[in-house]
Amino acid sequence: MFRKTAHKAPVGVGDFGYLSDDVIYFDSACQSLRPQPVIDAMNEYYTRFNSCGDRVKYQWGQEVDERVEATRSKTLKMLKLSPKKYFVSFTVNTTYGLNLILNQLKPEGIRRVITSDIEHNSPFLSTITFSRRHNIPREVLVRNNDGSIDLDAADFSDSVVVLNAVSNIDGRRLENIQKLAAKVRAQKGIFIIDAAQAIAFDFDILAGIEADVICFSSHKMYGPSLGVMVVRKDLLDQIDISFIGGGMVDDATYDDYALSSKSPDHIHTAFEPGLLPYAEVIGLGAAIDWLLSARKTGGKEKTLAQSQKLFDFLDASPRIRLINNAVSPVLIFHHESLDSHLLAEALSGQNIMVRSGYFCCHYYLDHVKHYPPLVRVSLGLHNSESDIDKLIEALQKVAQ
Numbered sequence: 594m595f596r597k598t599a600h601k602a603p604v605g606v607g608d609f610g611y612l613s614d615d616v617i618y619f620d621s622a623c624q625s626l627r628p629q630p631v632i633d634a635m636n637e638y639y640t641r642f643n644s645c646g647d648r649v650k651y652q653w654g655q656e657v658d659e660r661v662e663a664t665r666s667k668t669l670k671m672l673k674l675s676p677k678k679y680f681v682s683f684t685v686n687t688t689y690g691l692n693l694i695l696n697q698l699k700p701e702g703i704r705r706v707i708t709s710d711i712e713h714n715s716p717f718l719s720t721i722t723f724s725r726r727h728n729i730p731r732e733v734l735v736r737n738n739d740g741s742i743d744l745d746a747a748d749f750s751d752s753v754v755v756l757n758a759v760s761n762i763d764g765r766r767l768e769n770i771q772k773l774a775a776k777v778r779a780q781k782g783i784f785i786i787d788a789a790q791a792i793a794f795d796f797d798i799l800a801g802i803e804a805d806v807i808c809f810s811s812h813k814m815y816g817p818s819l820g821v822m823v824v825r826k827d828l829l830d831q832i833d834i835s836f837i838g839g840g841m842v843d844d845a846t847y848d849d850y851a852l853s854s855k856s857p858d859h860i861h862t863a864f865e866p867g868l869l870p871y872a873e874v875i876g877l878g879a880a881i882d883w884l885l886s887a888r889k890t891g892g893k894e895k896t897l898a899q900s901q902k903l904f905d906f907l908d909a910s911p912r913i914r915l916i917n918n919a920v921s922p923v924l925i926f927h928h929e930s931l932d933s934h935l936l937a938e939a940l941s942g943q944n945i946m947v948r949s950g951y952f953c954c955h956y957y958l959d960h961v962k963h964y965p966p967l968v969r970v971s972l973g974l975h976n977s978e979s980d981i982d983k984l985i986e987a988l989q990k991v992a993q
């Protein structure tokens with residue numbers, strides 16, 4: 594399916610030059626395509642200084658250390674958070690990050706765990722297991738149509754609050770995130786943000802939000818497959834570090850060890866057992882640079898205009914039920930009589946890749962809303978207006 598041709602990419606012409614003009618990828622909410630500079634940065638690691646970081650004294654390792662450190666700094670800068678208060682650890686994905694925190698959080702003093710109805714299974718299920726393990730009640734808040742939470746009614750005292758900043762169902766944003774973060778803090782709660790969707794398209798919503806933890810996936814922000822955890826330093830007092838191994842200790846005796854994360858320079862090791870995927874971390878650094886420059890050159894506006902065109906078509910199609918309340922890079926719908934999986938297969942037959950099902954949001958989509966399986970079209974910065982036109986044309990044919 595892939596061949597080298599000049600591509601019609603809207604941002605940084607040639608950055609998706611490996612993608613053939615006749616395939617259309619609409620699954621960026623799951624995994625965005627990687628622009629060439631990200632692939633090049635990873636290749637550079639493999640071909641110029643492929644070595645271990647954080648432990649070795651030879652030149653290659655020092656190059657790795659510098660670049661990994663640069664990615665940590667860029668991450669905090671992008672989120673407008675101070676390195677005095679926060680550190681960055683790398684893990685596998687958002688799901689791992691959330692589980693690493695919830696599985697190691699000391700339950701003393703925690704009265705409740707709170708999440709919301711429009712969460713991905715990552716926070717939804719990990720809050721269930723947290724609640725069961727510690728016999729702590731769990732509450733599922735109902736998000737408003739605009740994605741906000743009714744703060745007057747909410748009580749966050751001594752609670753762990755795990756919420757997405759942007760939903761993967763329909764792009765709904767936690768509009769009052771700033772006030773919510775302040776209230777959680779004032780009520781001595783712990784606020785954990787699932788930023789998996791926010792980080793690519795809506796990272797501004799996170800800027801300067803002083804949560805306790807922010808977890809996201811590099812693979813949804815044009816970077817390699819990798820998880821990122823941004824953690825408030827003083828939260829470590831409430832973490833019982835027990836998922837542990839090489840790279841995390843300065844010393845080990847017969848039946849004890851000294852954690853490296855006690856030292857300010859190595860605090861990130863608290864959540865980094867074993868070797869890191871260094872090429873991926875370095876690739877993430879390149880992805881952040883790329884994403885910020887795409888933002889400056891109008892990438893977000895282009896995507897929104899494309900999405901608006903599709904939204905208007907779906908909204909006006911008599912046999913299609915559009916679920917979104919508002920335009921976002923993620924649109925979901927179903928046809929009144931065509932099964933969504935069959936529709937996705939039919940579109941795939943025309944080289945158009947969309948998702949079908951419940952997108953790991955079974956509770957809300959199936960059990961609250963009772964929707965049939967849905968089709969999800971999620972746009973990325975590699976998409977062009979002609980991709981939308983082709984999808985509309987294909988839907989007109991298939992859905993008639």
Ligand SMILES: Cc1ncc(COP(=O)(O)O)c(C=O)c1O
Pocket residue numbers: 622623686687688689713715716757759760761787789790810
């Ligand atoms: C809002 C949200 N949270 C969590 C996740 C889980 O991300 P990952 O599979 O990278 O752990 C996703 C993935 O789609 C998501 O959209």
